[in-house]
Amino acid sequence: MKILTIGNGSREHSIVESLAISNIEPVIFNIGSLINPGILELCEKSGGKVVRSDPNDPKKVVEIAESISPDFAIIGPEEPQFHGVPDALLDAGIATVGATANCSMIERSKAWMRRLMFKYKIVGRLRFKSFTSVEEAIAYINAYAESIVLKPARQSGGKGVRVISDLQEYLKKEKRAVKEKHAKYLIEKHMKPYSDIDDKILIEEKVSGTEYTLQCFSDGHSVIPTPLVQDNKPAFDGDLGPETGGMGCCSYRDTLPFITKEEVDDSLKIIKQSVDAIQKETDEKYKGIIAGQMMLTSLWGPTLIEFYSRFGDPEGVNVLPIMKTDFVEVCEAIISEKLNKIKIEFEDQATVVKAIAPRGYPDYRDLAKGHPISVDLKLLEKYGVRPYYGSIDVVNGSWITGGSRSIELFAKRDTIEEANEATERCIPAAKLLDGHQLFHRSDIGSKERLLVEADKANLAREIYLYRKEHNLIGRKVDWIPLRGKIEYKG
Amino acid sequence: MAGQCGIFSFSDDWEVARFLYYSLLSLQHRGAETAGIVTSDEESIYVYSKKGRVDDVFRDEEQIKTLKGWYGAGQVDLDHKSKLPFSNGEISVCFSGRVFDYDGEKIDKYDDVQLISEEITKEYKKCDAIGCLNNVTEKINGIYSIIAVTKSGDMLIARDSYGVQPLCLGSLKFNFGVVSNESATLDVIGADFTTDIERGENRIINRYTVDKYVKRENCNSAFCSFEYVYYARLDSIINGISIYECRRKIGCELAKQDDIDADVVIGVPETALPFGMGYSEETGIPAHLGFVRTGIHVRSAIKPTQTERLIGVQLKLNPIRTPVRGKKVILIDDSVVRGTTMRNIVYTLRLRGAREVHVRIGSPRIVSPCIYSDLVPVKDELIAADLTDEEITEVINADSFSYLSLEGLERSIGLSRDKLCAGCFTGEYPISWNGE
Numbered sequence: 001m002k003i004l005t006i007g008n009g010s011r012e013h014s015i016v017e018s019l020a021i022s023n024i025e026p027v028i029f030n031i032g033s034l035i036n037p038g039i040l041e042l043c044e045k046s047g048g049k050v051v052r053s054d055p056n057d058p059k060k061v062v063e064i065a066e067s068i069s070p071d072f073a074i075i076g077p078e079e080p081q082f083h084g085v086p087d088a089l090l091d092a093g094i095a096t097v098g099a100t101a102n103c104s105m106i107e108r109s110k111a112w113m114r115r116l117m118f119k120y121k122i123v124g125r126l127r128f129k130s131f132t133s134v135e136e137a138i139a140y141i142n143a144y145a146e147s148i149v150l151k152p153a154r155q156s157g158g159k160g161v162r163v164i165s166d167l168q169e170y171l172k173k174e175k176r177a178v179k180e181k182h183a184k185y186l187i188e189k190h191m192k193p194y195s196d197i198d199d200k201i202l203i204e205e206k207v208s209g210t211e212y213t214l215q216c217f218s219d220g221h222s223v224i225p226t227p228l229v230q231d232n233k234p235a236f237d238g239d240l241g242p243e244t245g246g247m248g249c250c251s252y253r254d255t256l257p258f259i260t261k262e263e264v265d266d267s268l269k270i271i272k273q274s275v276d277a278i279q280k281e282t283d284e285k286y287k288g289i290i291a292g293q294m295m296l297t298s299l300w301g302p303t304l305i306e307f308y309s310r311f312g313d314p315e316g317v318n319v320l321p322i323m324k325t326d327f328v329e330v331c332e333a334i335i336s337e338k339l340n341k342i343k344i345e346f347e348d349q350a351t352v353v354k355a356i357a358p359r360g361y362p363d364y365r366d367l368a369k370g371h372p373i374s375v376d377l378k379l380l381e382k383y384g385v386r387p388y389y390g391s392i393d394v395v396n397g398s399w400i401t402g403g404s405r406s407i408e409l410f411a412k413r414d415t416i417e418e419a420n421e422a423t424e425r426c427i428p429a430a431k432l433l434d435g436h437q438l439f440h441r442s443d444i445g446s447k448e449r450l451l452v453e454a455d456k457a458n459l460a461r462e463i464y465l466y467r468k469e470h471n472l473i474g475r476k477v478d479w480i481p482l483r484g485k486i487e488y489k490g
Numbered sequence: 491m492a493g494q495c496g497i498f499s500f501s502d503d504w505e506v507a508r509f510l511y512y513s514l515l516s517l518q519h520r521g522a523e524t525a526g527i528v529t530s531d532e533e534s535i536y537v538y539s540k541k542g543r544v545d546d547v548f549r550d551e552e553q554i555k556t557l558k559g560w561y562g563a564g565q566v567d568l569d570h571k572s573k574l575p576f577s578n579g580e581i582s583v584c585f586s587g588r589v590f591d592y593d594g595e596k597i598d599k600y601d602d603v604q605l606i607s608e609e610i611t612k613e614y615k616k617c618d619a620i621g622c623l624n625n626v627t628e629k630i631n632g633i634y635s636i637i638a639v640t641k642s643g644d645m646l647i648a649r650d651s652y653g654v655q656p657l658c659l660g661s662l663k664f665n666f667g668v669v670s671n672e673s674a675t676l677d678v679i680g681a682d683f684t685t686d687i688e689r690g691e692n693r694i695i696n697r698y699t700v701d702k703y704v705k706r707e708n709c710n711s712a713f714c715s716f717e718y719v720y721y722a723r724l725d726s727i728i729n730g731i732s733i734y735e736c737r738r739k740i741g742c743e744l745a746k747q748d749d750i751d752a753d754v755v756i757g758v759p760e761t762a763l764p765f766g767m768g769y770s771e772e773t774g775i776p777a778h779l780g781f782v783r784t785g786i787h788v789r790s791a792i793k794p795t796q797t798e799r800l801i802g803v804q805l806k807l808n809p810i811r812t813p814v815r816g817k818k819v820i821l822i823d824d825s826v827v828r829g830t831t832m833r834n835i836v837y838t839l840r841l842r843g844a845r846e847v848h849v850r851i852g853s854p855r856i857v858s859p860c861i862y863s864d865l866v867p868v869k870d871e872l873i874a875a876d877l878t879d880e881e882i883t884e885v886i887n888a889d890s891f892s893y894l895s896l897e898g899l900e901r902s903i904g905l906s907r908d909k910l911c912a913g914c915f916t917g918e919y920p921i922s923w924n925g926e
Contacts, residue, residue: 163664165680174508181503235500236700238659238684240667242500359698363500367698439699448685 001026001328002048004065004094006055006085007076008032008039010355010388010408011313014320015076016042017388018327026328029068031055037399038389055080058088065094072335074098075288078155078310082108082196086288095335099290102282104309106274106290111153111199113307120277123474124270124294124303126207127488130199137183137201141176147206150179152186153199155306158233158245159362160190165206207297209460210453211305212256213249213315214267214292217330219339220285223272226319227254227346228264230453231293231312235362237443244362245405248354248444250416251318254346257416258454259296260461267294267302274307287334291315296456298463300474314353314408317388321410322347349412352419352445355390355405356430359437365403371436373399373406376429385426386410406430406438420445491655491714491721491863492572492586493517495670496563496637497679498645498695502531504665507557509679510564513670514544516678519723520671521568528575528582529562532643536562537577541570561645563637569864571600576607580641581614583607586655587634588862590922602632610638610646619644620701623692628705633712633862633921637669645669645695652712652920653689654862654911656728660684667695672726686729712911712920716865718903719853720761720824734764736902740852741768743898744822748773750848750890753817756780758807758835761824765852769822778813780821780839807835815843822850826882827866829873833886840887849888854896858917866914 003026005016013036019028020042029048030039032055040050053060056079065073073089075081075098084101105112117125130153131137141148147167152160162182166175186201213231217224229251235241250256255264271292278286291308311320320327324345333339360367375387387409391402407430411422427440443449467473476488495513497506510527525547526539536557540547544566548554565574565584575582589602597605606626613622623646627634635655636648647669649657660668660676661684668681676683687693690706713729714721724734741757741764755777757766763779770777819839826832836847855874860866873882874893883891896915900906913919 161664165662168512168678168680170512171508171679174505177505178503185503234661234664237702238667238700239661239663239682240500240659240684240695240700241664243664363697437699 002029002068002070003027003328003331004029004031004068004070004073005039005076006031006061006073006080006098008034008036008055009076009313010390010405011311011316012036012076013038013388013390014317014410015074015311015327018320018323019074020046022326022328024326024328026071029070031061031064034391034393034402036389037392037394038387040394056083056085058083058085061085062088062092065089066092070094072096072331074331076310078104078107078308081309082155096287097331097334098288099286099309100284102284103278103286103288105282106278106307107155107309109154109197109199110151110202110306112197114202114204116277116281117274117304120273122270122273122277122304124300125474126204126303128202128204130202131187132198132200134184134187137187137203138180140203141179141183148179149204149206150182150186151202151204152190153202154191154194154197156190156194158243160186161243163206207295207299207303208456209295209297209303210258210456211293211295212259213308213312214264214271214294215308215311215315215319216268216271216290217334217339217344218275218286218288218290219334219337220279220287221337222339223268223275223290224339224344225264225268226323226344227251228256228259229312229315229318230256231315232441232444236439237441242363244357246312246314246355247357247441248352248408249312249314249318250350250352250419250445252350252416253348257450258457263296263302267292270294270302270304274304285337287337296460296464298460298467299476301461301464301468314355317353317408317410318351319346321386322349322351322412347412350414350416350419351410351412352416352423353388354409354423354427354440354444356407356409356427356438356440357405358401358432359439361404369401369403371401372433373401374431374433375407376431379429380409380426383422383425384411385422387429401432416445416450417447491520491860491865492568492574493520493566493671494563494584494586494635494637494657495668495675496584496639496645496647497561498667499560499665500667500697501665502560504560505558506560506562506666507554509666510557510562511544511548511554512678513668513675514564514566516675516723517566517670517672518544520721521566523570524567524572524574525564526573526575527557527562527564528577528584528639529557529559530582530639530641530643531559532641535577535579535582535639535641537575537582539573539575561639561643563639563645574603576603578607578611581607581611581638583610583636583638585634585636586863587632587650589630589632589634591631593629606630606634606636614640619646619694619696620692620703622646623648623694624703624705627692631921635671643696647687647693647695649687649689649691651690651707651709652911653729654712654714654920656713656717656722657687658683658685659687659693667700672723672728674723674726677725683727709920711909713905713909715899715903715910715912716860716914719899721865724764731904736904737761737764737852738768738771739902740894740899741765741770741822742772743902744850744852744894745769745772747892747895747898748850750820751818752820752846752848754778754813755820755822756813758821758823759783762822762852765822765824765850769820769850775820779810780813780819781807781809784808807838809838809842811842814839816845818846818848819844820848820850822852824851825853825856826851826873827856828871829882829885836886836888846889848890849886851893853894854899854912854915855893856914858914860914861919861922
């Protein structure tokens, strides 16, 4: 059996690994813009190879795919989906795991996603407004927007999101200035390269609470969950620093220590309803991975922040290595629409994944780029910690950093704290050979951090359960002078 | 001691001066003699400091506008000679504490700020920010709390191994890192508490990293106990302990020491109000408000001159008649430093017809100065160092007078004496001149 994988990050490294350990012993191929050393090793060992090409170019991908003629393809990242790579592969007769261009609208256009949730009255939806011009956006900001999230309307590598709570009247001026500057930046600069959606920016109501990701397999009929994972977006320890793609995650069996079984079920319900809605809207089957990045809020309980039309990175690296079911079998079940016929099981373990990045990531990528990197595999082996390579390019046999997270370390243990300790011991294994520094977050998976998250969850839970009991969930009532009572029903 | 804060924004579209202004306002109670702010935009360092309260020093809106940039720090001080932040154009330092020796050499009071600034500047040229801070703090024999900003985009934060002064870190997610002595600052500017700066911790915040290095001498904590009794805000969490809960418990402890058949419990505003509530909760004697303030809130005990202190007290405390007239009153205050304040309060209560006045103090006897700050005056100005409780009862003209026991204070804070600095109550200090 031959399998083609698309994408070259840590997430794809773990996808390739899960395929490689299959009893079917497939020959694995990969297309990526960088040659990922981990993927390279696994592909070559399986008898396949890695091709350097643009994974977002459907024509090039199909060309390479046709020369390989794989049994099926699996798409790692979101951009190839947005560019129609799965559609092109399907057209060429190649079965594909990964949302089509239309289905991946759930991630590509945040405005489309929000409208969908309102149209189908899916719970956990946030109020929003979308804008195409700077003037309209700024007028709205000045008139109404208080605590808000400013987002580019299109998924753009997780970048450009700004969260601004604006509760203090005395700091309004400064906050308004930043909101305006950011809205202007998003429309005039950030969204410039993207012409594939109409909306430019989204202004959403800001909610707070603990965040978690629920990643699921979908075959167009069934939606099957994987263990709940918590990602950490701020770059530095203590939730400080700019937003990144994710600095590390933890999971604990099928949930997290601070999320209840009912909340997991409610979250899954949101994702299932959304998949149904996507299929109704697009008239296409959703065959691949869908993930809900959720927040436990006092407004709704489980609340949808964003959708991923693929595994999260790093979140995918938490769940794939502990999946007991053969991944090839899972992919085949997605393709043949028979997910309900197989049982997908996971090890009863806690996992921690930590990303290590060169100094300069995420905002000064030129600084982070171009450093030779080495990894002490013996140290990793000693603690049973596995490396998943990310933004590393194999150039003439040397490993050179790209601008993003270089490597993700994975550990599984009985508890999150133990898994955290194992990854922490292995941090020194990665080194840049030219003296430039690497950084990671030491607090992810620590006891203190988990307590903070548990406290946030409890605070939100106490309120949303009360609101639920009193039929207030999702409701917001306001009174405006000369206009009277106004009720937002979401 | 002082009130210190710092803000580092991770993107340069923020102007942080006004955030620093409100941070300092939230720390005003920690010192009302001088106030200053430093900011930087990596092109210049902008500093402004002056004698006065925060809202006086920065009354002119234009003044805040001249403080440009996306990172900076500020300090309010109860020492009127303080000129902080101290700046040399490259580095600007907020410093609170007392350096006794540096690299083995004795340092005189008021020389320490300049010395630390010069040493940081010197080391900063030689190594990276964290290395610089490590090299400087290693040579300090003393207690310190440092927040410094450099023109090249670093914020340096350091807390001594004893952790005498509190320092905590917060985050305005994706936007700012915030550091302050008190967690209430975070609430005031809308940031979330992240963690306490550890004892012996050096921390660097810049655009590329948040680095932390902890090198702790082999010692217990020596958290300032005065913070819990008097200094910190009620809404702050200091070293993981709620100030409000601590002060309420102090009231309960005072009640457990007593058996008085009184009609009413009155706490002297503002600090002693929760003592009164705790006392009432424990005994069942109703708590009432006893005083109304005129003018702005002034912390009378830390005003520098006797006249200012008296004016502070008299303006602050006009007794309300009905809770006092014909009543047996338990009157609780936070401390007795010189006795003048208390004598004045008892006198006015008696004028309003109080039958009995039993004075209780929510802190142990203050017998020794604070050798790290001007928070507690020198010994010959301390009434408790000179007179017995019976003598004080006579001087202030009360029916009875007693302090909180040291054990009661330990129980209220939830920490034993060996983890606190109780120097002003015991005369024993965790660290003093080298070799003494």
